[in-house]
Amino acid sequence: MEKDRELPANTPLSVHKRAVIVGASSGIGAALARRLIDEGYFVALLARRVNEMERLADEINSQAGEKKALVYQHDVNDHEAIPGLFQTILRELKGIDTLVYVSGAQYPTAFSEYNFDQDAETIEVNLLGAVAWLGRAASFFEHLGDGQIVAVSSVAGDRGRVGNPAYHASKAGLSTYLESLRNRLTRSGINVLTVKPGFVDTETLRRNAKSTFGVISPDKAAAGIWRAMRRRRQVVYLPGWWRWMMLVIRHIPSFIFRRLSF
């Protein structure tokens, strides 16, 4: 174990919250990392792309003048690595108060395209990886009787539309998994926040963009997530009007919905 990897522990009069962000190399994850640092957190950044994270951590640490961010290379499909990594982070970050799961995969998919490799990858990253991490965190927080779980799902999980069946299914699965976690963990004093963004200006969006509207920046999304975290909300739509939009869309009867092309 390298000593210089460790962050200082809390003392009774100097307390920092500590968050693990899975999927922190870009987009919402990176923006949320910056935001949480501004709010006094220490963070552990996890993703496959280690160079991007190193750059982000260097920026954070040099701006703060002290080490506040740690970097861990991790592929969310590597489920076996998670228990060991969780323990290492717990020791080096000196505690875990919040686990944020941002990792997501979305492939541009044509109307009649059925590509199992892409679909499997989508479900593995969006759902299976989330279940592996959040289950671990849930067990940890339940033992402590304290903690916060945040996961980025999507408005896409609210309804199965024609665009990308596997993506919609993975996000629907994630939203339902989070609801179950919430129902289990609320009684232990743990907050579970489901984040449902619409269009956020990220690499994923740029790859998939067809017709977009109401696009917000990752920083704006991070601000919305932080506000919901602070208020210990359960579900947050970003921007907020998606809540009403989805309320309508959820109630469109199937005989109409299956004829729509969006």
Place this chain on the structure above:
Amino acid sequence: MERVVRLENFGHSFAAPGFVYRPTHPEQVEEIFAAAGQNGLHVGLRGAGRSYGDAATNTGEIVMDMQRMNRILDWDPDTGVIQVEPGVTIGQLWEYIIEDGWWPPVVPGTMAPTIGGCLASNVHGKNNWKAGTIGEHVLSFSALLPSGQQVTCSPTKNKELFYAMIGGMGILGVFVSIRMQMKRIYSGDLEVYAWAEPDLERSLAALDEAKDSDYVVGWVDATPRRSRLGRGQMHTARYLEEGEDASPLRSFRPQHQILPDTILGLVPKAVTWRFMRPVMNNLGVWAGNTGKYLMNRTLGNHKRYLQSLVAFNFLLDYVPDWERAYGPGGLIQYQSFLPKETAHDAYAGMLQLCKRRRLPSYLGVIKRHRPDDFLISHSLDGFSLALDFPVSKRSRTRLLQLLTDLNQIVLQAGGRFYFAKDSSLNPTEVSQYLGQKTIAAFRRIKERVDPEGLLQSDLYRRCFTDGVG
């Protein structure tokens, strides 16, 4: 993961996750050390978790909870020599020996702590001037060192380790059995004398004058205006002589000793803290302290009365869960020790600074102390002042700043600190307090008994390293 627990300090002002192991035999202690070493983890020791700071937490690492090693191994009612495992509590100890006419020579303000924890902190009671610290009553102990060695130490055998492990905050080794001398008593009651003093100067002078009593302690009010700061109520107490108590067997009885569980026979004490919580603010505490002082000065002034040993010694147990009254942020205690020459001026300055920063202490306690021979020693020929402060999310930073400034006053006045109560010291301040020579000696012993640095705690990393192990 199933071993992870959120561990708190006494004041609920600090919590940290740790992987808790509860050995019942010394062999299991060795196994835990071996397992920790193999996994690159450190081990922190914990007794009843009654220290006010972060002495018994070890964030993200292993915490060895010694409370299950709680057997009384040997007791000789003729000589008053007892041999115990480290997890035996002060409460267990006095209940075991009192009916044979003995009492622990030194006890802290609550009976919850374990003997192991009391030795690691080298606790004192309200009789520090007369009886010294608890370590002075230890005849010998055997300990398991992280290096795997088992050693027996006494004031003559392995002397260096004896004087370092007692007061060593559980950083050098694990006590596995402890032999102590108890004190002969001829009654379960003490004769207590109480009187009021109008300001800090006279409170300290009164305590000094009364120092040769068996017990001497003062409550001081840290909330009033400048000229009245430090007014308070002093208590002395003495053990009864043989024959003074006509029926000691009756006063020895636990029923006579044990604290009532209602107040005035009406309010159940278990819920008292809930009623205290709404008034635990600057205004409420000022009113409470003022009311208490006025009562002390009128009704309670120059009163002499009998009080059971338990009721006098374990004031903190009088209201169960009293520390919950401080609200969700909990409390910390700040205890500083000053030479008798500089004590008044420094304490007066400190109390005024607290007032100026609008962070008045809610409870102040003064005691008289004398030096001892232990390597890490908080004691000196002078006084201590213990101040309780409420902690909240909002006040934490300001409180740390205040304590940092108080630390400077204490250090400049040649004062000392007490790790069991500490929440604020950093390595620079610790080296000013202990001196380079003591720290070098401590490090040398640590290196010898724990070459891999296996035993650590949050307090150890905060006070003796640059924050990391």
